[in-house]
Amino acid sequence: MKENILIIGGGIAGLEAASQLLKLGYNPIIVERSGRLGGHVADWNRLFPDMTPAEEVVSRLVAGASEANIFLNTEISFINRLKDSYNVMLSNGVSIITKIMLFATGFSLFDASKKEEYGYGVYNQVMTNSDLERWFNTGHDCRITEEGPSAMGFVHCVGSRDEKARNSQCSKVCCITAVKQAIEMKQKFPDAMIYCFYMDLRMFGKKFEDFYISAQRDYGIRFIRGRVSEVSENIEGKLVVKAEDTLSGRPVKVTLDLLVLMSGIVCDHQTCRTAGMLSLPLDSDGFLKSRDNIADITASPKEGIFYAGACTGPKTVPETLAEARSAALEIHNHIISLSEELNSNSEGQ
Amino acid sequence: MDFGFKISPSSAVNLDNVDLSLYDRLHEVEPDIAKCIACGSCSASCPAGRFSGMSMRKVILDLQRGRQKEAVKMLSGCMLCGKCLMVCPRGINTRHLILAICKLYGED
Ligand SMILES: Cc1cc2nc3c(=O)[nH]c(=O)nc-3n(C[C@H](O)[C@H](O)[C@H](O)COP(=O)(O)OP(=O)(O)OC[C@H]3O[C@@H](n4cnc5c(N)ncnc54)[C@H](O)[C@@H]3O)c2cc1C
Ligand code: SF4
Ligand code: SF4
Numbered sequence: 386m387k388e389n390i391l392i393i394g395g396g397i398a399g400l401e402a403a404s405q406l407l408k409l410g411y412n413p414i415i416v417e418r419s420g421r422l423g424g425h426v427a428d429w430n431r432l433f434p435d436m437t438p439a440e441e442v443v444s445r446l447v448a449g450a451s452e453a454n455i456f457l458n459t460e461i462s463f464i465n466r467l468k469d470s471y472n473v474m475l476s477n478g479v480s481i482i483t484k485i486m487l488f489a490t491g492f493s494l495f496d497a498s499k500k501e502e503y504g505y506g507v508y509n510q511v512m513t514n515s516d517l518e519r520w521f522n523t524g525h526d527c528r529i530t531e532e533g534p535s536a537m538g539f540v541h542c543v544g545s546r547d548e549k550a551r552n553s554q555c556s557k558v559c560c561i562t563a564v565k566q567a568i569e570m571k572q573k574f575p576d577a578m579i580y581c582f583y584m585d586l587r588m589f590g591k592k593f594e595d596f597y598i599s600a601q602r603d604y605g606i607r608f609i610r611g612r613v614s615e616v617s618e619n620i621e622g623k624l625v626v627k628a629e630d631t632l633s634g635r636p637v638k639v640t641l642d643l644l645v646l647m648s649g650i651v652c653d654h655q656t657c658r659t660a661g662m663l664s665l666p667l668d669s670d671g672f673l674k675s676r677d678n679i680a681d682i683t684a685s686p687k688e689g690i691f692y693a694g695a696c697t698g699p700k701t702v703p704e705t706l707a708e709a710r711s712a713a714l715e716i717h718n719h720i721i722s723l724s725e726e727l728n729s730n731s732e733g734q
Numbered sequence: 735m736d737f738g739f740k741i742s743p744s745s746a747v748n749l750d751n752v753d754l755s756l757y758d759r760l761h762e763v764e765p766d767i768a769k770c771i772a773c774g775s776c777s778a779s780c781p782a783g784r785f786s787g788m789s790m791r792k793v794i795l796d797l798q799r800g801r802q803k804e805a806v807k808m809l810s811g812c813m814l815c816g817k818c819l820m821v822c823p824r825g826i827n828t829r830h831l832i833l834a835i836c837k838l839y840g841e842d
């Protein structure tokens with residue numbers, strides 16, 4: 386009989402792991418709480434660094450995992466530990482016996498309305514990175530007019546690197562996302578004046594620095610080093626943004642038609658609950674804690690439970706996919722060692 | 735009438751009122767000016783800086799923030815030795831840029 390492997394989360398990590406496990410001859414079962422596959426990437430439009438359409442990436446992954454058992458709109462209700470396996474009860478009434486579980490539960494976007502000083506949900510022209518991706522996809526958002534903004538800004542580190550927001554971590558992908566989105570807006574609205582308000586620019590990945598240089602040189606995006614202190618509205622209903630230009634040591638003020646908040650990546654609270662059912666520990670950054678952050682990032686401290694993707698911290702798409710493949714291989718090795726153990730036990734009797 | 739006191743002008747920069755038309759013309763002939771990351775290598779290696787207060791980093795920032803008077807004044811402390819262009823990590827030909835600034839802003 387083919388070995389069952391329960392994958393929690395049908396984002397790109399879960400899909401890629403499932404497709405690799407199918408190739409290795411196992412029976413992956415994906416449990417996805419939303420009504421569709423692809424996770425966050427299914428909400429995005431074009432992906433850095435090569436502006437690949439996100440839809441292409443997701444549909445390729447969905448096709449690769451199509452032979453897997455997939456439950457949409459389903460969650461884990463409870464988990465019973467059996468002698469050498471788990472009995473997992475799903476919210477749709479199905480119960481699954483499995484020795485192996487893979488957490489591919491991803492992340493949550495920081496709720497930008499918690500940073501009240503930025504006015505998300507208060508002023509009409511404030512949106513998030515995720516709202517802007519959705520607008521790229523659908524073209525519908527009352528915050529963006531047809532003629533576009535004449536001046537707009539991006540606020541970096543919203544809910545990241547911020548102890549007041551109880552998240553001191555860097556979300557890693559939002560600097561490059563801001564630069565990508567600034568370029569996309571400039572392509573759509575060439576006359577718009579576009580500002581990025583940053584504390585540090587963290588362009589760590591392949592070709593990210595090229596993106597930044599191009600944003601400066603070819604698109605004239607204006608980078609202001611200083612954290613936005615407050616946003617208000619003037620009588621014309623435009624946004625007034627204040628910050629310090631820390632390079633010149635002077636306060637700056639600018640009037641904008643649109644402000645995009647780069648909401649950070651935080652651990653999903655429901656994931657924490659599911660992890661709690663299995664007594665899996667959280668790391669000091671709030672994400673699931675790996676057995677070892679250098680050598681064993683895809684293994685949990687518990688036998689038979691594995692991790693892939695953004696559930697252990699902010700990651701890019703290629704990093705997530707690489708981890709999903711690596712987790713599939715770890716699972717394969719684990720299953721082989723289980724059956725070797727079984728064989729040597731039965732020989733010994 | 736002079737009462738012997740005045741309100742000191744606010745040091746705040748209002749980006750709405752900054753006139754960047756000259757900077758935009760400069761950007762057209764020297765697009766690399768926009769690549770500056772304010773690392774300060776140019777200023778740190780400048781032999782004139784110690785004596786004249788010249789800082790290429792500040793000149794670029796002042797131009798980008800519409801403070802061209804200050805920028806042009808500072809440039810008078812440069813002796814065009816070209817040391818700064820050897821160290822710029824963004825490959826900006828700062829010496830060439832300085833000459834372009836003098837030409838463009840001198841005209842004005
Ligand atoms: C604004 C923004 C733009 C980005 N753009 C890019 C880009 O251009 N290029 C790039 O490389 N990266 C980009 N990223 C990063 C990218 O989104 C992540 O790398 C990717 O989403 C991680 O995939 P994942 O499968 O680990 O998690 P997710 O995408 O979060 O997927 C997790 C899935 O698991 C499901 N789930 C969670 N908990 C449970 C549960 N308890 N039970 C059942 N199902 C559950 C969720 O519904 C979801 O479908 C961007 C990130 C942000 C925030
Ligand atoms: S990636 Fe950039 S915007 Fe995001 S948290 Fe880190 S420094 Fe801030
Ligand atoms: S060219 Fe001018 S600014 Fe550059 S190092 Fe020489 S004196 Fe300093």
Ligand code: SF4
Binds near residue numbers: 769775791826828
């Ligand atoms: S060395 Fe180059 S990048 Fe650094 S501050 Fe000077 S001009 Fe800008």
